[in-house]
Amino acid sequence: MEGLDLSKIPMDLIMNIINIVILFVIVRFLAYKPVKKFLDARKKRLEDEKAAAESKAGEAQAMCEEYEKKLSEVEAARAEAVRAGEKEGQQRADELVRSAKKDADRLLSDAKQAIAAKEAESAESMRDSVVELSVSIASKVIGRNINDEDNKRLAREFFDEEADKIK
Amino acid sequence: METAILQVSPGTGEDTVRLICSSFEEKLGRKIDFRVTEKKELIGGFIAKIDGTTYDSSVSSRLSRMKIHLLKK
Numbered sequence: 001m002e003g004l005d006l007s008k009i010p011m012d013l014i015m016n017i018i019n020i021v022i023l024f025v026i027v028r029f030l031a032y033k034p035v036k037k038f039l040d041a042r043k044k045r046l047e048d049e050k051a052a053a054e055s056k057a058g059e060a061q062a063m064c065e066e067y068e069k070k071l072s073e074v075e076a077a078r079a080e081a082v083r084a085g086e087k088e089g090q091q092r093a094d095e096l097v098r099s100a101k102k103d104a105d106r107l108l109s110d111a112k113q114a115i116a117a118k119e120a121e122s123a124e125s126m127r128d129s130v131v132e133l134s135v136s137i138a139s140k141v142i143g144r145n146i147n148d149e150d151n152k153r154l155a156r157e158f159f160d161e162e163a164d165k166i167k
Numbered sequence: 168m169e170t171a172i173l174q175v176s177p178g179t180g181e182d183t184v185r186l187i188c189s190s191f192e193e194k195l196g197r198k199i200d201f202r203v204t205e206k207k208e209l210i211g212g213f214i215a216k217i218d219g220t221t222y223d224s225s226v227s228s229r230l231s232r233m234k235i236h237l238l239k240k
Binding site (some may be wrong): 088128131132135138139142143145147148149150154155156157158159162163165166167 | 213
């Protein structure tokens with residue numbers, strides 16, 4: 001390698017600098033605008049996309065809120081239907097209980113009447129049996145004990161009491 | 168003389184029978200020929216059937232009437 005020529009360094013440097021400047025001017029002239037245009041377009045596109053995304057997010061949020069609102073309404077309607085159903089069910093249950101109680105009361109009353117009738121029938125039957133037995137015993141006792149004097153007295157009583165019937 | 172039937176209970180004496188016959192004759196004002204028979208079912212007293220009419224003074228009839236009266240209540 002040859003030794004550096006110190007007297008030429010400033011000139012090379014100047015030339016390099018000039019080259020760089022010239023290159024810079026050329027590149028700036030030729031490429032700056034298109035690149036800037038490209039970058040601007042890209043920026044705009046990104047901004048547009050961002051705005052669209054934000055818009056979509058807003059719509060989604062609105063739909064979500066709408067959905068939740070509708071869900072709340074449905075839930076409220078369901079709760080109301082359940083309450084109404086419960087109330088109706090309770091009313092029907094109360095009605096069934098009332099009807100059953102009424103039937104039970106009627107059955108009880110009928111049963112009491114039947115029992116009373118049966119008791120009266122039994123009492124009457126027993127009384128009839130007692131009468132039959134008493135008369136039977138009386139006839140036997142009288143038959144064993146009656147004598148001629150009794151028959152004579154019966155005859156006299158008959159003629160005294162029934163005289164007007166003898167024709 | 169008409170014929171009549173007189174049913175008496177067992178043990179009825181002749182005096183009693185005569186009493187019954189004479190009483191009927193007196194009440195009816197005529198002589199009656201009674202055919203006297205014994206009937207145990209009468210228990211006491213008599214039944215006389217004269218000219219289609221029955222005169223019942225038997226104990227059994229009284230007991231029957233009493234039974235009917237008691238059962239009717």
